[in-house]
Amino acid sequence: MTAPALVLDGVTHAFGDRVALDGFTLTVAPGQVTALVGLNGAGKTTALRALTGRLRPGGGTVRVLGHEPSRLPPAVAARFGHVVGAPLVQPELTVVENLWCAxxxxxxxxxxxAEAAHDTAERLGLAPWCDARARALSAGNHQRLGIACATLHRPAALVLDEPTSALDPQGVVVVRGLVRDLAAEGTAVLVSSHHLDEVARVAGEVVVLHAGRDVGRLEPGGDGTTDGTTGGTSIEQRFFAMVLEADTSSGTGDRPGTRTGGPA
Amino acid sequence: MSAAALAAALRIEGLRLRRSPVAVLAAVLLTALVPSASVGAVALARSPHAAAPTAAKLAPYAAGDLAATHLTVCAQVLGVAALVAGGFVVASVFGRELETGTAGALFALATPRAAIALARCVVVVLWLAACVVLTVLLTVAVSAVVATGGGSGASGAWREAGRAVVSGLLGVGLALPFGAVATVTRSRLATVGALLGVVALTQVVVLLGGGAWFPYAAPSLWAGLGGPAAAAAVGVPHLLLSATVGPAAVVVVVAAWHRLTDV
Structure with a gap:
């Protein structure tokens, strides 16, 4: 069996009194695309920051390609890519210079x-803006550039936080294609997103994170459709039902800040 | 940290500094304002039309070899100007990404953060050192034009030019600790505040008579800003203490970026 490329095992972390991750466990195998979904404050970004070594969690084990992420050997780090929050983009540099630096x-x-910079600009539709300063780009193209900077070395493990939040439909298709291509090459991809329909199209596994805990899995397009519909129930409805059940079973449903509710 | 990683970081940081508005502005201000101020102050000191308070303030420049006096003023101004300009550049280079969160993208890379931090220190020092040398050369050139026909003690002028270069380079080194301040505070504004605070503190220390052993005061005092007696009190040990501040700051900044977390 292939060893997982991304591992969070019993990870806990708190910011003061607020628990961000509560024994969260997740693995992503090579070639697998896993989506992490949850409400704001569910702990998604904390989990991704732990995977990128930016945050050392209070407990549990985090591994990227078998190594502790805050101490990745350079040869291992060269096979890892991530965009969590602000991307690896410098506003004063042009698009192609940013790609070259990345x-x-x-x-x-x-x-x-230099070759990778130009190839990636073409592949992600950034060629028309090659000589434009990054600060002059639209939010969507800025996000595309960030994803390009994180993937131009064709990583073996990839972490993307809300990769399509600012993209137009064409950009969404481009990034979806990129993620699928990388997975086909064997890359382990972990994507965090609020776009449930989008993750249903690209992910093989959808993990629901709520109040720092794994509360279940959503079947992406479970009946073979690609719109995330299973037996007439949309992925959005199933997501809210799962979150509500988690709140009910833990008795936190009435606590301020944890109330959840889905569409009627 | 491998040589290849450091070489990559140097290429990137060199490009970024050339494109940095703060670094370009610092270079322009240093190379334009310091020669102008040096020649202008001496011209004012020797003008019969200068107001009495101004003439009194600039009295030390009213006599003596013209070119040497231009370069004496240059040395006195450049020590402080290089510190302030360098402080702004360092605040921007180390503080901006931490302030905006972009520093998070520098984690888990094949090029370690320690190599990036070291490369930043190296390119900032090279950039500002080049500005210091260019500033002194421009002052020499402007002085030569102004002093034409007025006679010049060449050896005295070149000695003062050397003093200006050393004073400016010491100012550059003294700016590097603000990279550590930017790393700790994660704020450019707080870093600039600390810079201004240190400049003010230096004035107080000099007023209290403890300047020679205070690394931020020694270069300017040595250049004559506190008068001939204060300049004579500054020796090689005092200047060496000032000179160690920069390398020590590089070690601290590189270690701080290596240990960086919670970004």
Missing amino acids: ALLHGLRRRRA
Whole structure:
């Protein structure tokens, strides 16, 4: 059996009195696309920050390609990519310069970095803006550039936080295609998103995180459709039912800040 | 940290600094204002039309070899100007990404954060050192034009030019600790506040007579800003203490970026 590329095992973390992750466990195998969904404050970004080494959790084990993420050896880090929050984009540099810098930071040699920068700009539809400063880009193209910077070295493990939040429909299709291509090459992909229909299209597994805990799995397009509908129940309805059940069973449904509710 | 990682970081940080508005503005202000102020202050000191308070303030520049005096003023101004300009550049280079959250993207990369921080220190020092040398050369050039026909003690002028370069380079080194301040505070404004605080503190220390052993005061005092007696009190040990501040700050900044967390 192939070892998982991304591992969160019993991870706990709190910001003061507020519990962000409560024994959260998740693994993503090579070639697998897993989506992490949840309400605001559910703990998604905390989990992703722990995976990128930006935050050392209070407890539990975190591994990226078998290593502790805050101490990744350079050769291992060269096979990892991530966009969590602000991307690896410098506003004063042009699109192609940003890509070139990202390629160097990912460990590519100078000549290969220049080739990867131009190839990636073409692949993600950024070629028309190659010489534009990043600060002049629209929010959507800025997000595309961030994803391009995180993936131009074709990583073996990839973490993306809300990768399509600012994208137009064409951009969503481009990023979806990129994620599928990388997974086909064997990349383990973990995506956090609020767009339930979108994750249903791209992910093989949808994990619901609520109040820092894994409260279940959603079947993406379970009846073979690609719109996330199973037996006439949309993925959105199933998500809210799962969250409501978690609140009810833990007795937190009436607590301020944890009340949940779905569409009527 | 491998040589390849450091080389990559140097290429990237060199490009970023060349595109940084703060670094470009600092270079323009240093190379334009310091020569102008040096020549202008001496011209004012020797003008019969200068107001009495101004003439009194600039009295030390009213006599002596013209070119040497231009470069004496340059040395006195450049120590402080390089510190302030460098402080702004360092605040921007180390503080902006921590303030905006972009620093999070520098985690888990093949190029370690320690290499990136070291490369930033190196390119900032090279950039500001080049500005210091260019500023002194421009002052020499402007002085040569102004002093034409007025006679010049060449050896005295070149000695003062050397003093200006050393004073400016010491100012550059003294700016580097603000990279650590930016890393800890994660704020450019707080870093600039700390810079202004240190400049003010230096004035107080000098007023209290403890300047020679205070690293931020020694370069300017040595350049003559506190008068001939204060300048004579500053020796090689005092200047060496000032010179160690920069390398020590590099070690601290690199370690702080290596240990960075909760970004």
